[in-house]
Amino acid sequence: MINLAARDIEHSLGKFIVTTMGVGMLLGIVFIMIGVYRGMIVEAEILLNDISADLWIVQEDTLGPFAESSRVHEDLKNIIYVMKGIDKSEAMTFQNIQLPSKKKPVRVVAVGYDIYGTINPINPDRLIQGRELKNDHYEIVVTDKTGFKLHDEIKLGRNFYKVVGITTKTVSNNGDPLVYLSLKDAQELQFLYSNKEIQNNVARGVVNSESLMVNTIVARVKNGFSIDEVAEDIRKWQHKSVYTAQDQKDILTKNLIEKSSKQIGLFTVILIIVSTIIIALIIYTMTLEKMKEIAIMKLMGLPNSLIISMIVKETLLLGIFAFVFGNIFSHITYDKFPKLVVLQIPDAWALFGIILVASVLASFVGVKKVISADPAAAIGG
Amino acid sequence: MNNQSAIKVKNLVKNFGKDDNLVRVIENASFEIQKGEVVALIAPSGAGKTTLLMMIGCVIEPTSGEIWLGDNMVYKNKWLAKDTRRIRREKIGFIFQAHYLIPFLNVLENITLLPQANNVSPKDAQKKAFELLEYFEIADKAYNMSSQLSGGQNQRVAIARALANNPEIILADEPTAALDGERAVSVIKMLKKIAVEQNVAIITVTHDDRILPYCDRIMKIENRGIVFHDKDAKGIL
Structure with a gap:
């Protein structure tokens, strides 16, 4: 037919x-x-997967560090490390900053981590140029989408940071490109006040100790231990909110997006x-x-x-x-x-x-x- | 019923509307047309020519009466067949004022469409189509679209299409209206030849007195009834 x-x-x-x-x-x-x-x-899951932590320990009664602001002491990582069942623990910071650029400022999320630590948020598979951070200060690894090139110098706060590595497809849960700083630099950027502000605070009797704060402690649990039980121990004894990797994914996918x-x-x-x-x-x-x-x-x-x-x-x-x-x-x-x-x-x-x-x-x-x-x-x- | 009778109509009535709006179009029309006959149907505009043609073609339902197509009574105060479209498909060929070929089909497809709908194999349908195209001397146009043919060629294709399902009856609605004198005569001669050679009854609605001499009889709607005139009668249009 x-x-x-x-x-x-x-x-x-x-x-x-x-x-x-x-x-x-x-x-x-x-x-x-x-x-x-x-x-x-x-x-939403890129950063979580790259850090690959079993537990996220944050300020009590908060949904930190992505959904709510969270501050904990950096040395909490040592306390967590010695707890039963913990294999590794590290302190990390996350903050929104704007990188100055010739065209227009680039909004990014800066991840601060201990470059000598045992948990590294930079996924080697995503590092397409250069290297990871090797020095405590004035180095930065950026995502290709920021438009910066290797060896570019970026002014952040009072200091210049040299681009030592370029990653690709690294974005935060809200789609902003990620950059990586040493924990010390990140703490300075996030918590250190200007000299005048410090002088003011001293005159008022306020001692600035916040430069030793971080936003979260991430930890990995030893094989053979129950992640939920270890999390419960931390909640009970450290008075912190503790989220498993799945909890954190749920917070990001359900609460945020x-x-x-x-x-x-x-x-x-x-x-x-x-x-x-x-x-x-x-x-x-x-x-x-x-x-x-x-x-x-x-x-x-x-x-x-x-x-x-x-x-x-x-x-x-x-x-x-x-x-x-x-x-x-x-x-x-x-x-x-x-x-x-x-x-x-x-x-x-x-x-x-x-x-x-x-x-x-x-x-x-x-x-x-x-x-x-x-x-x-x-x-x- | 006479074995040579192709169409028989008895006491056919067609009204439109009802009560105060009742319009009587055809009243007690009775006639019989034999196979091989070419009959011209004439009447002033609005007198019911097309309505009568459509009733015989099982398209419009009459109000009452009887219609026979060949040996089969198809209407007696109601359609006697469930599927009147099947009757059209198998027994009747239509030719229109314009050629009305399906524009997205080529000549061959236009002619083979209906036979294939009648479950004739594509091969047999094409064989018959080529016979018809050769008969009408346009076989070389088989794969052309209608837009590539002249008006006369298109009308010949339309006639070939009407014959493709071996109909017993051809109903033509002013088939020469769009043609010049020479072509009009050529078409009616062609229809006459088909009627004789293929034993087909043809009713052709016309306003064209050039073609009347080629018809066997002239059927006129007068006062809502049917009156037959001699084909040589003068001034009947």
């Missing part, structure tokens, strides 16, 4: 391609929106509905343009099933080609977005299924028009 849908598309191929590209771009945006959501989850993900989810649903309506309108218009031919076919006696299959096939082909184009579009553009976009195959298949269902639904308007077409309209004036 002649494939009427294929012939019709072939006859108006240019129009079909342009329409498909338009719908495809819309579907591409839907795919990218899903990718942004996936990217948020991946970004939940609203964003809901927003993206809603946008995605709206875009899918809009796409369905647009496909339906296109099919309706395409059917209207063929009403004379449809009336002739009905008058000649062609069964409705044959004409309806033409409409449904055209809608499905429109949906399928739009999906393919949307995929190509999203793969070409996804890395141009400022935030991480993660395009996953299961998401693509899910979107494909949704598009097929949406196309079938959209074809109903054309099918309804076919069924109601009057064969008598083909004859006479």
